[in-house]
Amino acid sequence: xxxxxxxxxxxxxxxxxxxxxIGAGIFGLPYVVAQSGFFPGIFLLIFLGTIMLLVCLIYGExxxxxxxxxxxxxxxxxxxxxxxxxxxxxxxxxxxxxSILAYIIISGQFLNSLLANYLGGSEFIYSLIAFAFASVxxxxxxxxIQKIEFLMTILLLAVMALIFARGLxxxxxxxxxxxxxxxxxxxFGVILFSLGAMSAIPELEHILKKDQKRIKEAIFFGTFIxxxxxxxxxxxxxxxSGASTSKEAFLGFHAIVGNGVITIGLIFGILAISTxxxxxxxxxxxxxMYDYGVRKSLAWFMTCFFPLVIFIxxxxxxxxxxxxxGGVAGGLSGILVILIYLKILANPKLGDLKPAYxxxxxxxxxxxxxxxxxxxxxxxxxx
Numbered sequence: 001x002x003x004x005x006x007x008x009x010x011x012x013x014x015x016x017x018x019x020x021x022i023g024a025g026i027f028g029l030p031y032v033v034a035q036s037g038f039f040p041g042i043f044l045l046i047f048l049g050t051i052m053l054l055v056c057l058i059y060g061e062x063x064x065x066x067x068x069x070x071x072x073x074x075x076x077x078x079x080x081x082x083x084x085x086x087x088x089x090x091x092x093x094x095x096x097x098x099s100i101l102a103y104i105i106i107s108g109q110f111l112n113s114l115l116a117n118y119l120g121g122s123e124f125i126y127s128l129i130a131f132a133f134a135s136v137x138x139x140x141x142x143x144x145i146q147k148i149e150f151l152m153t154i155l156l157l158a159v160m161a162l163i164f165a166r167g168l169x170x171x172x173x174x175x176x177x178x179x180x181x182x183x184x185x186x187x188f189g190v191i192l193f194s195l196g197a198m199s200a201i202p203e204l205e206h207i208l209k210k211d212q213k214r215i216k217e218a219i220f221f222g223t224f225i226x227x228x229x230x231x232x233x234x235x236x237x238x239x240x241s242g243a244s245t246s247k248e249a250f251l252g253f254h255a256i257v258g259n260g261v262i263t264i265g266l267i268f269g270i271l272a273i274s275t276x277x278x279x280x281x282x283x284x285x286x287x288x289m290y291d292y293g294v295r296k297s298l299a300w301f302m303t304c305f306f307p308l309v310i311f312i313x314x315x316x317x318x319x320x321x322x323x324x325x326g327g328v329a330g331g332l333s334g335i336l337v338i339l340i341y342l343k344i345l346a347n348p349k350l351g352d353l354k355p356a357y358x359x360x361x362x363x364x365x366x367x368x369x370x371x372x373x374x375x376x377x378x379x380x381x382x383x
Contacts, residue, residue, distance in 0.1 A: 006211050010218060013207045015153045017200045017222025022156060022229070023276040024102045025194025027249045027269065028322050029230055030237035032187035034245035037179035038238055041187050042231060048188070049227045051369050052195040055334045056219050057359050058341045059201045064212065065344065065351030069202060072333060073291070079340045079350060091332040095196070096284045098325030100307040102193075103277040104131045105318045109248045110270050114263065127311065134274065135304045138281035139296075152272065159261075159268045160229055166261040167236035167253065175242030176235075188376045190319065193326025194230065197223055198333060199283075212356035247319045327380035331373035338366050 033041030062075055070078070076088035108127025115121065200222070204215045238245055241252035250269075254262045281303055288299035315321065342363070344350055 006214075009207055009211065010214055013204050013215070013218040014222045014225070016203060016207065017197050017219065018153050018156075018225055020200035021195060021197040021223065021226040022272070023194075023196075024099070024106045024273060024318075025190060025196070025322055025326070026230060026233060027106060028190045028247065028319050029187070029194055030234050030241070030245050030249045031247045031319060032190045032323070033234050034175075034178075034238045034241070034243065035180060036183040036186050038176040038234070040179060040184050042234065044184075044187055045191050045227065045230060045234075048191050048372075049195060049223070051372060052192070052197070052334070053220065053223050054359075054361060054365075054369065055337050056197055056201055056223055057216060058361065059198055059337050060204065060215050060219055061355050061358060062337070062340055062344070063202050063205055064215070064355035064357070065353055067352035069205070071202060071287075072198065072336065075340055076336055079343050080336070084336065084339070087332065088336050091329045091336065092287075093284075095325060095329035095333065096280055097307050097310075098321060098329060099280050100277065100284075100303075101310055101315065102318060102321045102325065103134075103273050103280070104307060104311050105316055105321065106248055107131070107270060107273050107277070109318070110250075110266050110273070113251065113254075114266050114270075124316075127316075130270075130274070131277075131304075131308060131311075134277045134281060135300075137278045138285055138303060139300045141282055141285075152275070155268060156229070156272070159265055160232060162261040163265055164232055164236050166257055167240045170257055171236065171239035172242060173239075175239050178242075185379055186323070189323035189325070189327030189330070189380055191326070192330035192334075192376065193322040195223070195226070196326070196330060197226075198337070216357040216359070247317075324380050327376045331377045331380075334373045335370055338370055342366060 029041075029045075033045075036044075059072075062079075063069070066075065066078065068074075071092070073085055073088040073092055077085035080087075104127050107130035108123040108125075111126035111130060112121065112123040115126070197219075201219070204218055205212065208215050208218065233249075237249050237253050240256050244252040244256075246252040250262055250266060285296075285299045285303040288294040288302055289296060294302065341361075345363075
């Protein structure tokens with residue numbers, strides 16, 4: 001019975017990482033890969049996926065070394081001081097607000113694809129309607145029950161299988177052999193955005209509190225499975241749509257393979273986006289309330305107002321948003337985790353506890369990882 005419960009908790013931990021990782025970013029991957037070329041894009045996905053695996057493993061070790069539980073802002077304050085806290089707060093707010101904005105955009109596009117032929121309307125109107133419902137849930141603290149993450153993972157695998165089966169006969173090899181050197185770095189930010197699993201890492205210590213040695217294993221499988229699903233999704237969408245691949249993946253695909261599974265994919269996408277938006281919104285609101293003493297109504301207003309205003313003012317390009325947010329906020333968060341790890345390596349006594357696992361990453365590898373993140377940030381800011 002005990003072994004069965006441990007295995008159940010392990011699956012729960014893995015599905016939590018998968019559910020956190022797979023969100024709006026998956027729908028932007030085919031477009032940017034189609035622009036750069038399939039094989040260069042997949043190589044960059046595998047390369048950055050390996051880097052983010054190391055970052056998540058390092059972050060997991062940091063959480064296990066620290067007695068008091070935090071998020072990145074708290075760990076940065078403990079190990080890097082006030083400046084580290086400020087940088088982590090900026091990265092966290094940038095990532096959370098940017099993610100909410102991305103979900104506002106993509107939810108309107110999906111709802112418009114599903115309902116416009118029957119009810120009329122526009123992407124802008126559907127985005128406002130979707131966010132209005134989400135904002136109510138954010139205000140009342142409507143948390144999606146985390147245990148549905150496992151069910152969502154099963155549904156995701158089923159939808160992926162349907163898309164693959166439907167699209168396979170339409171794949172054109174020529175669509176996978178294109179390459180544009182000028183766009184080879186374009187997928188960087190979108191890939192980082194789509195690999196965002198760090199917020200789930202501190203939860204693993206609670207989920208696997210009686211079996212913490214398996215946290216390392218859970219991180220590996222929880223980050224590996226999304227990468228495999230991404231590659232399959234990109235292969236089918238780009239292989240079918242080629243240069244016609246749309247920014248949210250499905251419209252160009254739909255034009256070739258027709259209805260059916262695409263409708264199912266859109267419905268599942270809306271469900272996944274809605275649950276992610278609620279979780280992000282509630283977490284951000286509660287950060288304002290509990291960490292900064294902001295009253296509930298003002299915290300809700302601060303959570304919902306800024307991304308909504310940016311959307312209304314005209315920031316509605318899904319790819320631009322997730323590319324910039326992923327490249328800058330994702331890169332900065334990765335750098336901060338590595339800097340904390342380097343600080344601990346220099347002075348192991350800074351930690352409070354002996355971690356359930358330790359990884360040994362050579363400093364030269366850590367330096368290369370930081371360089372990659374810096375280059376990604378510069379690319380986003382300059383180009």
